[in-house]
Amino acid sequence: MDALTWRVPGKVPAVKLAAATAILAAGLLFADGDVVRLVLAAAVAAALALWAARDLFVPVRLAADPEGVTVVAGLTGRRHLAWSEIERVRVDTRPRLGLRTETLEIDAGESLHLFNEYDLGVPPAEVAAALEPLREGGRL
Known part of the structure; x- marks a missing residue:
């Protein structure tokens, strides 16, 4: 039986890579001979590029099957949590800057795994409803 999976949408790493390119270009354009500005722009661009690479190489952030869930752990690792290890699955909704943000929380006692819509590709409430x-x- 196949697992349900939720992944980072393709546009997210594309935006990160575009931002990294823009920051590096701005650093080159405005460094004006200042090595510190150039190094800072290159460091920020490299961090964004690495973040985008993680999205490209490990796009599936959450998978679920009747035995439990598999979540991303660290940069490229995965961790399987049996349903018996999971204490709570809930959606936290908060207003921020005039917008409403949702975060899926999977509480496994010793660890808390958080996912937003950019991690899952769909609203966290939909994922919580599918996990219940x-x-x-139940079955898939």
Whole structure:
């Protein structure tokens, strides 16, 4: 039986790579001979490029099946959590800067795994609704 998976949408790493390119170009354009400005722009661009590379190489952030969930751990690792290890799955909704943000929280006691819409490709509430029947012992 296949697992349900949620992944980073393709546009997210594309935007990060475009921003990295723009920052590097601005650094080259405005460095005006200042090595510190150039190094700072290059460091920020490299960090954004590495962040985008993670999205490209490890696009699936969350997978679920009747045995449990698999979450991203670290930069490229994965961690499987059995349903018995998971204490709570909930969606945290908060207003920020006039917008409403949702975060999916998977609480496994010793670890808390957080996912937003940019990690999952769909609103966290949809993912929580899809996880609930699996957690209760249902089938895909």
